[in-house]
Each structure stands twice: as C-alpha cells, then as structure tokens.
Amino acid sequence: MTTPTTVRPGVVRVGDREVTRAEVEDFLYHEAQLLDEWRLDEWFTLFEPEGRLEVPTTDGAGWDATTAGYFVCDDYDLIQARVKRLKSRKAHAENPHSRTHRMVSNVILLEGGAETLWITANFVIHRYRDGGTYTYVGRYEHVLKVDPDRLRFRVRRAVPVMESMDAGARLSFIL
Amino acid sequence: MQQTPVRPLGAPGGGALIDEDWEALRFRVHRSAYREPELFQQEIDRIWNHTWLYLGHETELPRPGDFKTRTLGGRPLIFCRDSDGEVRAFFNSCTHRGTVLCRHSEGNTKFFQCFYHAWAFSNSGELAALPGDDAYPDDPGFRASMALRQVPRLQIHEGFVFVAFDPDVPDLLTHLGAAAHYMSLTAKIGPHGLTTLPGVQLYSVKGNWKLAVENAMDGYHFAPTHNTFVGYLRETGFAVTDDDQYAYDLGGGHGLLVLTGHNGRIGMVWEPRFGDEEKARTTAKRQEMESRLGTELAGEIADASRILFVFPNLLLFDLEALTIRQLEPVAADRTDVRAWQFVEVGEPESVRALRIKTMVSFVGPGGLATPDDIEAYEAVQRGIVATANPADPAHDWSDMSRGMANEKQGNQGRSIDEGAMRSFWRHWASVVGVPTSVAGAPPTVPSATGPSRPKGE
Numbered sequence: 146m147t148t149p150t151t152v153r154p155g156v157v158r159v160g161d162r163e164v165t166r167a168e169v170e171d172f173l174y175h176e177a178q179l180l181d182e183w184r185l186d187e188w189f190t191l192f193e194p195e196g197r198l199e200v201p202t203t204d205g206a207g208w209d210a211t212t213a214g215y216f217v218c219d220d221y222d223l224i225q226a227r228v229k230r231l232k233s234r235k236a237h238a239e240n241p242h243s244r245t246h247r248m249v250s251n252v253i254l255l256e257g258g259a260e261t262l263w264i265t266a267n268f269v270i271h272r273y274r275d276g277g278t279y280t281y282v283g284r285y286e287h288v289l290k291v292d293p294d295r296l297r298f299r300v301r302r303a304v305p306v307m308e309s310m311d312a313g314a315r316l317s318f319i320l
Numbered sequence: 321m322q323q324t325p326v327r328p329l330g331a332p333g334g335g336a337l338i339d340e341d342w343e344a345l346r347f348r349v350h351r352s353a354y355r356e357p358e359l360f361q362q363e364i365d366r367i368w369n370h371t372w373l374y375l376g377h378e379t380e381l382p383r384p385g386d387f388k389t390r391t392l393g394g395r396p397l398i399f400c401r402d403s404d405g406e407v408r409a410f411f412n413s414c415t416h417r418g419t420v421l422c423r424h425s426e427g428n429t430k431f432f433q434c435f436y437h438a439w440a441f442s443n444s445g446e447l448a449a450l451p452g453d454d455a456y457p458d459d460p461g462f463r464a465s466m467a468l469r470q471v472p473r474l475q476i477h478e479g480f481v482f483v484a485f486d487p488d489v490p491d492l493l494t495h496l497g498a499a500a501h502y503m504s505l506t507a508k509i510g511p512h513g514l515t516t517l518p519g520v521q522l523y524s525v526k527g528n529w530k531l532a533v534e535n536a537m538d539g540y541h542f543a544p545t546h547n548t549f550v551g552y553l554r555e556t557g558f559a560v561t562d563d564d565q566y567a568y569d570l571g572g573g574h575g576l577l578v579l580t581g582h583n584g585r586i587g588m589v590w591e592p593r594f595g596d597e598e599k600a601r602t603t604a605k606r607q608e609m610e611s612r613l614g615t616e617l618a619g620e621i622a623d624a625s626r627i628l629f630v631f632p633n634l635l636l637f638d639l640e641a642l643t644i645r646q647l648e649p650v651a652a653d654r655t656d657v658r659a660w661q662f663v664e665v666g667e668p669e670s671v672r673a674l675r676i677k678t679m680v681s682f683v684g685p686g687g688l689a690t691p692d693d694i695e696a697y698e699a700v701q702r703g704i705v706a707t708a709n710p711a712d713p714a715h716d717w718s719d720m721s722r723g724m725a726n727e728k729q730g731n732q733g734r735s736i737d738e739g740a741m742r743s744f745w746r747h748w749a750s751v752v753g754v755p756t757s758v759a760g761a762p763p764t765v766p767s768a769t770g771p772s773r774p775k776g777e
Contacts, residue, residue, distance in 0.1 A: 200686055202519045204425065211673035214519030214661040216686035218677050223688075226552045226681075230688055235547035238691035275702065277526070308425075309522035312654050315694050316686035 150257035159257040159291040169264050169289070170252050172296045177247040180319050185228045188319070192298045193290045198224045199302040200320050203309050216305075216316050231318075238317035244273040245318060249285075261299055262289045268303070270320065279314040282306050335757075338749050339717065340742075342760030345724040347742050348717040351704040354528040359752075360652040366752045367632050368393030370486040372495045374634035374646055375399055377660065378407050378479045379515040385428040385443055391648060391656075392633075393485065397471065398422050402444040403430055409471040409483045414439055415447070416466070432468070441468040478507035479514070480634070499574040502628045505621045506638045509587070510664030511612060516644065517676075521659040523685045527697030529633075529649040532657070533744055535693050536627055536635050536645075537575045539565065539735030540722060542582065545696055549682065549689040557592035558584065567733045567740040573631030573747030575740035578624045583640045583682075586675050587664070588622035598674060629740075631747060636662075641679035653701050659684055720745070728763050 150158050155166035172191075179188040192198075199210055200217035210218035219227060230236045251267040263286075270281040288300040303320040310316070337350040353359060373392055376399050380388055387400035389412055396412040398421070414421045414434040421441070422432050431448055433440035440449035445468040456462055473484040475492035477500055482492050493500055507514055525532070535541065539562060543550060550560045561581035568576040584591030588609075590602045609618035628636040635645040642662035650656055663675055682689045700718075707716040723737025733739030749756045 202521055204518065204520050204522065206518070208519055210676060211669060212517070213676070214517050214521060214659070215676065215680050216521060216684055218680050220677065223677070223681055226555070227688060230548040230552065233548050233551075235551075236692070237545065238695040275698070309656075310524060310685055312524035312650075313526045313698065314685075315523065315525075315691050316684075317691035317695075320686075 151254075155254065157254045157257040157262060159262050160260050162291065162293065164254065164257070164262055164291055164296070166252055166254055169254060169262070169296065170249075172289070173249045173252065173266055173285070177249050181245050181247055183231075183242055185231055185319075189224065189228045192221065192224060192301070194221055196221050196224065196290075196298045197300045197302075198227070198298075198319075199300065200316060201302070201304055203305050203307055205304065217320075227319075236317075238315065241274075243318050246271045251284075257291075260291055262291050262296075263287070264289060272314070272318065277313045279311060281314065281320055283320070335755060337754040338745055338756040340746075340756065340758045340762070342724070342728060342758075342762055344759070345721055345728070346719075347721045347724060347738070347745075348719050349745055351707060351716050351718055353754075354530060354701065354704055355652055355708065357652050359754075360528075360649070362754075363649065363752055364393060367748075368485070368649070370484070370489065371632060371751070372473075372475075372482045372484045372489060372492055373632070374630065375409055375474075375481045375483045376646075377516045377644060377662075378476060378481055380660075381407060383428060385430055386426075387422065387429060387432075387443070388426045389422050389424065390658075392483070393648075394650075395485070396420055397483075398432065398468075399481070400443055403442070404444065406444070407474070407476065407481055408444065409474050409481075410445060411469045411471065413469070415441075415468060421468070439466075445470060478503050495572065496630065497572050497574065498570040499572070499576075499628060499630050502570075502576060502626055503630075503636065506626070506628075506636060506642065506662075508613060508617070508621055509609075509638075509642075510667065511608060512665040514642070514662055515665050516660040516662055519661065521657070521684045524650070524654060524656045525694050525697050526654055527694075527701040528652055529647045529655040530744075530748070531697040531700055532647050532655055533629055533632075533635075534741050535696060536629055536637075537567065537577060537740035537744060538738065539567065539577055539579070540738065541693075541696065542736075545692050546689045548692075552688060553583070553591075553593070562734075562736045565735040567735050567737065569733075569740065569743035573629075573744055573751070575629045575744055577627040577735045577740065579627070579639075579735060580624045583625060585622065585625060585639070586641050586671065586678060587667075593678070594674060597670065601668075601671065629744070631744070637683065639679075640682065641675040643679055643683050645683075655697075730763060 152158050152163055156163050176191055198217060198219040201215050231239055234240050248269045249266050253265050255263040266285045268283055272279040283303055283305040286302045286304055290297045290299045337353050340347045375392060381401040384401055384403045384405050387398055390397055390399055398410045398412045401407055412421050416437060416439050419434050419436045421434050430443055431440045438451045442448045447463050447466045471483040472487035473489060475482055477492055553560055565579050570576055587602055587605045590599045626638045633647045637643040644660045644662050646658045648656040661676055681687055684690050720738040720741050723733050723739055727733050727739055
C-alpha cells in the first residue's frame with residue numbers, strides 16, 4: 146500500500162518524523178499485554194486527552210458514532226469511567242475477570258497526517274469465563290497521535306467481523 | 321412465618337408452577353419455568369404462535385423495496401416495504417421446495433429470487449418468474465397458489481410493526497390495551513416523529529427470555545447490580561434515587577415502570593453530563609412540546625422515564641435516550657436480543673451524537689450497565705440448576721413476593737417491588753396453560769391503566 150506519506154514499505158512520514166511498522170506493532174503488542182494482564186490504569190495512559198474508544202455494531206457499514214448505534218462510543222471521560230468501573234469488584238460482569246488472550250497481526254500503516262497515523266490490524270481475542278469460551282474476531286482501525294517519543298490513541302476502534310455477539314459473548318471487557 | 325406445606329410441583333409432576341399466597345404474602349415461581357425444554361416448546365406453541373409479536377419498526381424500511389430478514393419465534397421472515405410502499409411480512413421460505421428465499425440480512429429489491437430453481441417473487445409476494453413454466457398447469461390458479469406466504473396478520477401502532485402467526489388473534493390495539501398509550505407518548509417526543517437508526521446491537525445471552533423480562537421490570541436490582549453505573553452518574557453530578565417511583569400492571573402481561581430518579585432525559589429533563597448547550601435546548605424543547613401537545617400531555621411525556629414491556633417480546637426504554645429491545649427466545653437457556661437506537665427525526669447533529677453516546681454508555685453488551693444485567697440472567701440460569709431435585713422439591717422456587725403487604729393494603733406497587741413481575745407471570749401462566757395455586761384473597765386490582773389515572777381507586 147502506497148500513499149503520498151509512505152516513505153518506503155512499512156514506513157510512513159508523520160510531521161517531521163518517520164514511523165515504522167515495527168514501532169506500531171510494538172505499541173499494539175504492548176497494549177494487548179496490558180489488557181490481557183488487566184493493567185487498566187497503564188492502558189488508559191495510552192490515550193491522549195480527547196481520545197475515543199469505539200466498537201461499531203456487527204451490521205456496521207462504516208457509519209460513524211454520531212449517526213448510528215454502536216456497542217461502545219466512549220469519549221475520554223467515559224473511557225476513564227469504564228476503567229474505574231472495571232477496576233471495581235462491583236463490576237459484576239467482570240468479577241472475576243475474564244481471562245483473555247489476544248493475537249494482533251496484519252498490521253498496515255495506511256496514511257500519515259500532520260500529527261496522526263491511520264493504521265489497521267487484525268485481532269483474534271479468546272475469552273474464557275464460567276466454563277464458556279468465546280472468540281472475538283475483527284480488525285482495529287486506529288488513529289494514532291504521533292509524539293516525538295511515543296504513540297497514543299486518538300481513536301481506538303475495534304470492528305468486530307462476527308455476524309452478531311454469540312451467546313454469552315458480551316463486551317464487558319476491552320475489545 | 322411458618323413454612324407452609326409445599327403443593328405438588330409443576331413440571332414434571334403436574335402441579336402448580338406459580339404459588340401465590342395472600343395470607344402468607346408469598347409469590348414464587350417454580351424454577352422449571354426457566355429450565356425445561358418441554359415447557360419452552362409449549363411457550364413457543366402457546367405464546368409465539370398465537371400472540372401478536374413485535375417484528376420491527378417501519379422506519380427500518382424507509383424506501384419502497386427495502387427489506388430486512390429477521391427470525392421471530394424461530395421462523396425466518398422477510399420484513400419489507402413493497403414497491404407501492406406497503407409494509408409486509410413474508411415467511412422467508414420459497415413456496416416451491418422451502419429454501420430460505422432471501423439470504424441477505426438487509427437490502428433493497430423489487431424481486432426475491434430463489435437461487436435453487438430460480439423462482440422469483442415480487443416484493444408484494446406474487447410469483448413473478450417460474451422457469452420452465454410449460455411443464456406446470458396452464459392455470460392462473462396454480463401461479464396464485466404459489467405466491468409467497470404472508471404472515472397471517474400484520475398491524476402497525478405508532479410505527480411499531482406487529483405480526484401474528486395465528487389469523488384469529490384479536491386486533492392489535494385490543495392486544496396492546498393500556499400499553500398502546502405509552503407507546504404513543506414516546507412517539508410524540510419529536511415534533512417530526514421518531515426513527516430507528518442503523519447500527520443494531522445483535523447479541524445473545526445464555527439465559528431464559530423471561531429473565532430478561534423480569535430484569536427490565538425489576539427496579540430492586542438497580543442499585544446493587546448497577547453500583548458502578550450509579551457511581552459514575554454520581555461523579556457526573558447526578559444522584560440516583562428510587563423514592564416515589566412506581567410499577568404498573570397494564571394487563572395482558574404488559575408492564576410499566578415510571579422512573580423519575582434514575583436519569584435525566586435528553587431534551588426533556590437536564591442532568592449535568594448532557595452539557596450546557598443541551599441545558600438551553602431542553603428549555604426550548606419543553607416550550608415546543610407544550611405548544612404542540614398542551615401542558616398536561618407534554619408533562620406526562622417529558623417528566624418521567626418509562627420502561628415499557630409489551631408482552632411477550634418488546635421492551636421500550638424511554639430513559640436518558642431511547643432504545644427498542646426485542647427478545648427472541650432460542651432455547652430454554654438462550655435468548656437472542658436485538659436493540660435499536662430510537663431518535664428524534666430532524667434533531668441537531670450534536671444532540672444525535674449526545675443521544676447515541678449517552679444511551680450506549682448504559683445499554684447494550686458494551687455499556688457500563690447492561691453487561692451486569694446479562695451477568696445476572698446468566699448467573700440465574702447457571703444457579704437454578706442447583707436446586708432441580710425431585711427428591712427435595714421444597715427449595716426449587718424463585719421468590720417474587722417483595723411488596724405484597726403494601727399491595728394488599730391497596731397501595732400502588734413501587735418500582736423497587738416485584739409487582740410488575742408478578743403480573744407478568746400470572747399472565748404467562750394463563751397463556752401457556754400451566755397450573756397455578758392461589759391462596760387467600762388477592763387485593764382488588766385497580767383498572768390496568770397505569771399512572772395517568774387516580775391511584776388506588
């Protein structure tokens with residue numbers, strides 16, 4: 146995939162620096178590790194203020210969260226509220242926590258902007274709880290804010306590709 | 321209170337499934353009602369095959385030719401608007417050999433063509449193409465007999481489309497009874513009407529469908545189950561209260577909770593998380609509603625939130641914002657759920673965005689509250705296996721007696737009591753045809769009209 150901001154395969158220019166696919170992969174792998182280990186405070190620091198967390202519905206056809214129903218459309222305050230909730234033992238749906246195991250692959254750097262980078266990646270998340278096993282399959286469509294020394298989420302969107310949420314497959318955890 | 325002797329059990333023993341005792345102030349449901357596959361099949365036969373069912377909203381089909389496919393009571397259907405603009409429901413099965421005719425979940429078409437032998441039907445059901453028709457009787461009656469099968473009954477109230485598989489059900493408005501009024505209240509919120517949005521939450525829970533009904537009619541669970549959501553609201557500056565809020569038996573199994581202390585209402589009752597811009601708009605919208613509807617009706621619509629259950633498969637949540645939820649029973653221990661955002665036609669973009677964000681933060685499998693409800697249905701479904709024991713029948717009951725003493729005194733049941741669940745179960749038992757046991761004198765039930773009539777008279 147080549148766009149005007151692609152420097153060479155797997156390298157995109159954003160503002161005055163280059164971002165490599167390896168850097169994005171490291172960011173996504175680190176995030177997956179934080180989520181699988183339920184280190185939610187650290188995970189929350191991966192968002193810039195004004196960051197968003199979105200999960201469209203399975204019938205989604207690219208509608209944005211201002212014109213269509215979503216599973217999750219959190220602004221920054223709601224992400225914070227979600228983290229606080231999930232850390233509480235009164236978040237009954239996640240007490241005890243689900244065991245999750247994430248695979249992230251097929252990372253593609255789509256296009257750079259003045260300070261942001263659009264990326265996509267595939268995910269498979271296995272979730273285990275109460276004797277049930279659930280598989281969530283989809284792709285990430287993120288807008289990353291590129292800082293001089295790190296990446297952060299401006300929009301973190303997980304797009305499920307399943308036809309619906311299977312019996313028991315709720316989204317009480319972070320997809 | 322002494323434990324009274326237990327009457328013979330319901331399934332499989334043939335005794336009462338509902339045990340109601342107005343001397344002991346006890347109402348309980350035998351747990352086989354959530355568990356037994358035979359009883360589930362009886363529900364499909366007696367309820368889903370013989371009662372009006374919510375199919376969808378006509379705004380899901382804005383243009384002629386629009387269609388959705390949807391399973392209702394286990395039957396695959398095509399829900400469509402024909403080329404003349406009429407809303408229709410067909411069985412999604414080719415009249416030739418029974419193949420599922422339309423395999424897409426939604427779209428727009430003039431014709432539905434079966435891939436198997438290429439028979440095609442117009443979107444009003446006529447057989448439009450019969451390949452190799454020289455080998456069939458040269459008789460218009462034959463073609464007519466092969467028209468796509470329509471669901472026997474279809475009626476619409478305020479845009480809510482209901483169907484029945486039994487041609488002899490009474491009219492929809494008779495079925496809806498007092499519930500029709502509350503659907504009309506919600507429908508009047510917007511000066512240009514209301515519409516469903518695309519982006520449907522499709523999910524499934526490992527629980528009996530009646531647990532989802534109970535949960536919606538149960539204000540008692542709100543504070544403990546949604547502790548974290550109540551905490552979130554408190555931090556935004558809104559204090560949840562359960563005081564002075566009531567539950568209503570609307571007859572026919574329909575139920576209503578009227579809530580004033582659980583949330584604001586976008587455009588109608590402001591709360592801090594809606595923001596300052598919305599505060600000014602709320603004042604203006606109230607004036608618009610009063611001039612359009614009169615002060616009294618505007619107040620009835622705007623001042624309180626409502627959770628309406630229309631027996632057996634529709635829940636209308638008129639809360640911070642609006643959600644339509646449809647329950648589709650799949651098995652005794654599994655229910656598919658579909659939920660639509662329901663919004664005002666023509667509202668400003670910023671309000672639409674606020675509405676979606678706010679509603680989704682509460683309801684649905686990814687919200688901050690519904691996952692805990694789902695946890696409750698599923699934990700009940702797992703838990704009630706424990707007491708299934710013919711050798712010890714005394715402990716296989718779920719209790720729903722909260723508030724009976726208050727009700728016996730002739731008072732309106734509170735939202736945090738279990739009266740709306742009791743009226744649902746009584747109606748359920750009468751329709752499904754399971755035995756019940758009633759001891760003592762039930763209180764005189766006020767006419768089932770909900771809160772707009774004088775209470776206790």
